[in-house]
Amino acid sequence: MKRFSFFYFCSSNIVSFLFIFSTALDTISNDSPIKDGHTIVSAGGNFELGFFSPGNSKNRYIGIWYNNLPKGREVVWVANRVNPLNETSGILTVSSKGIVLLNGNQDVIWSSNSSKSLIKPVAQLLDAGNLVLKDDSLVNQKDYAWQSFDYPDSTLLPGMKLGLNLVTGKYWTMSSWKSSDDPSPGEYLDRLDTSGYPQFFVWEGPAIKFSSGIWNGHLFVGGPNLKPNPYYTFEFVNNDKEIYYKYELINTSIPTRLVLNPAGLLQRLLWIERNQNWFLYSTGQMDNCDRYALCGQFAQCNINDSPPCDCLRGFQPKNQQGWDAADWSSGCVRRTPLTCGTSDRFLKYSSVKLPDTRHSWFDKSIGLEECQRLCLKNCSCTAYSNLDVKNGGSGCLLWFNELVDIREYAELDQDLYVRMAASELGSGYMGNTRTSVIAIILTVSAIILVGFLFWFAMQRKKGERGVGEGEGKEDMESPLFDVMTVSAATNNFSSANIIGEGGFGSVYRGKLSTGPEIAVKKLSKHSGQGFEELKNEVVLISKLQHRNLVRLLGCCLEGEERMLIYEYMPNNSLDFFIFDECRKKQLPWENRFRIAMGISRGILYLHQDSRLRIIHRDLKTSNILLDSELNPKISDFGLARIIGGDQNEARTKRVIGTYGYMSPEYAVDGKFSVKSDVFSLGVLLLEIVSGRKNRTFHHPDHHHSLIGHAWLLWNEGKALELIDDCLKESFVESQVLRCVHVALLCVQRLTDERPTMSSVVFMLSHEEVALPQPKEPGFFIERSIAETDHSNEKRCISDNVLTLTILQPR
Structure with a gap:
């Protein structure tokens, strides 16, 4: 029995040892x-x-x-x-x-x-x-x-993601090796681009080598060879938190990998057991037509033609001599200009790779008919298409300005509708000329009659009510709420429901009988922000859709009441946290960096990706609202302005905004541009890093603002001293330094030296990119002690005290 016990003891210990050893391998x-x-x-x-x-x-x-x-x-x-x-x-x-x-x-x-x-x-x-x-x-x-x-480096394994984490701002990218002997990052980078509708680009340094095209519900339109197969499954995810491509193995006994090789080719490799070797299953760039923009603008590539490039119908080579010499890079131009009206027509191209979507706009909720109507209304719109081809097609994708990187694929189920002058399509497209003329005359007559009756009714209604009541309602594309509904939601505008105040009036928290909580911005009768500002905000924000812009639910215009109804933001505004010594601890660096990225993407959308090109003109911490997950939402579009797609700047005699965030050219000369918003963002970034206000900042050794203080520290190599004390345990050094660096580039004195918003987003999210050295910022002058506001002395406000948003002078 003892011998058995000893044997059992030894055996069990050996098994335990082997188990521990095997788990440690x-x-x-x-x-x-x-x-x-x-x-x-x-x-x-x-x-x-x-x-x-x-x-x-x-x-x-x-x-x-x-x-x-x-x-x-x-x-x-x-x-x-x-x-x-x-x-x-x-x-x-x-x-x-x-x-x-x-x-x-x-x-x-x-x-x-x-x-x-x-x-x-x-x-x-x-x-x-x-x-x-x-x-x-x-x-x-x-x-x-x-x-x-x-x-990832040069290989994408099953389960890896290629794309963007919208919460953290982290990009998952692939970069080639320099050579088979050197795994350091080479010339080629495969990266998601979100400046328009998402697409992947393979970059060769600063130039695009290949475009995947958009995901159309089945596949990427630039890769029709990506089809269901017995080896792996694939998916493309695009939601509020992530945008990425990934694949998974169906049969784990057949390894497969996606590689970006040193020559810049995307290759799908399968392991063949019989040959004991890797087999090239597919290549992203199949032929010469997959070279990005080979044929230039308004042209298409067909690898079965010789030469492969041809202008779209109604277009002709921009440089005929170069075109004849097989240099197609200058592309094509219209033979007949567009009339910029509803008389333009659309020519359908089937089985084509859709153009580059960096200058596009999309809406997943509308169909092709509404898509065409929207395109006709915008003079810059050059084409439209469905976003998703499944189940007969859905969603709307609009292109603006040039169409680049179109190619034909016989097996691709994808249509593109290109805008044309009606004369280019011939009488056959227009139908019977006499019938068309009669139809046009009848339509115009009906429109004039309806317009007159509508005008007459509005004038009569206006005469029956007080002056100013409902003024301009007809211009507002937003749901209207009646006073009784809003009053009931806010407990008759109870002072206990006030969550913020400003020069415009008060903001009330409310709850509709249908369920959702709302924030009601009620303009005071004596507000400096008049009906024009309110109307401007409604008209603008109702046309905007972005995860980092606050959502307008409607407005109320009855009698003398002027109110805007927004989605309720439970976490107040950014200044509510970062400028309070107690609450700022609730925003560690991870949250602050995510907020900075969200604000940047929201501004990029306003400047470049929305249907309208919009300058906000009043970006500040109190206009950055935070939702339940502390995601930022840009608000207050009362001062925003639309500028033309080719317009660089505008001027105003009425300089309004918030001192401390205004750019020099706007505050002094009334000139504003997208670079004015870039300046304001730079101030916001410095405030997010430091937890201090730019204008009220003071230092015992000098009388510079926060901008000036940051510039002095940067030149001394002490930029990390700018960081908020409460972030010392949570900050990521490389991200903080990059934020300060980008902020100083944004607040440079001259507008031409400041980066665009697309560059800002790229620089903040791409740590390996080298940044230029910033130059002296605007307003780099010392103030007198009397000019310095010391109202930001450290204080801690307990949570059970009602706190109002601190007012800023306009």
């Missing part, structure tokens, strides 16, 4: 780092991680490769792409801040830089090829502090 911890020459293998044996030297290089890298494929190391991810080791004494270990690669002198060569501080950090290689960092002391072991899948 795929992990790295403080106690079990890996040295050069050692590796870890995922639990199922699919992937291996360790040190390697690519090709003929002698440099050492940390990489992940297929473990069970016999033909060499197919490396799918590299950690220290930019900083190789030139020795074989490297160590990969973990710390409370992340995964760390050390050289023989214990210098940090590479680090994962986790924003979380971990109690018991462990790095694990998963069977999907994902290296994850987690806290082994936590119950939820899938709460990763960092993962390699968030940082």
